[in-house]
Amino acid sequence: MSTLILALAAGAVIGLSLGALGGGGSVLAVPALIYLLGLTPVAATTAGLLIVALTSATALSSHASDGHVRWGTGLLFAAAGIGPAMLGSALAVHLPERALQAAFAMTAAVAAIRMLRPEGEGDATGKTRPGHVAAAGAGLGTVTGVLGVGGGFLAVPALVGVLGLQMREAVGTSLLVITVNSLAALGMRGGTVGRLDWAVIAPFAGAAVLGAWDGRRLASKAKGTSLQHVFALALLAVAAVMLIDAVV
Secondary structure: OOHHHHHHHHHHHHHHHHHHHOOOHHHHHHHHHHHHOOOOHHHHHHHHHHHHHHHHHHHHHHHHHOOOOOHHHHHHHHHHHHHHHHHHHHHHOOOOHHHHHHHHHHHHHHHHHHHHOOOOOOOOOOOOOHHHHHHHHHHHHHHHHHHOOOOHHHHHHHHHHHOOOOHHHHHHHHHHHHHHHHHHHHHOOHHHHOOOOHHHHHHHHHHHHHHHHHHHHHHHHOOHHHHHHHHHHHHHHHHHHHHHHHHO
């Protein structure tokens, strides 16, 4: 199969997931770039940040038009993660590739397990607790910066369980957080962006953006928990393969 077709197919899957679930899809972007398209872990995490930023911004506009974004809470959450995202991004380029790959695999496994657990709804008030927002935002920013993932699998549970948002609002608001954190982390890797293989990255990103629009429509028709569980099982298998490859 040609590289172009692989890039288009992988990008479409990541976009569908991000648009439908508000997170998780970006965790598959890095392994796809490494194993299907031959990028190094460092290059893959940089490309992942770019793809996640573009795709999340696209999905965000759709959720915002439906009134499912809490802008104040999302911006506060994102602001707490900007510094850690930038520091994590600067650190990532100096980590050994096997260590970066193993850390990514473990994070993907946590994401899959978290997605398999039943999700509770937030309270109707959606009260913002600044201390909790800052702590959760900083942790999410670090994960985004180091591993090149959006972190929606962490943001959505935090927005629901810690901040009391309803699930639809948490999904939409998480996309705002992901977009801001990804752009902040990407800013620290400006010197590496120019060295990316754009013949691979451009079609991948384009397919992901288009997939995000379709994912939003899919979410309105399919049962959310079913989509999440299927994706989580696939992600768990990917995490196992990556971890074995990193340690063997």
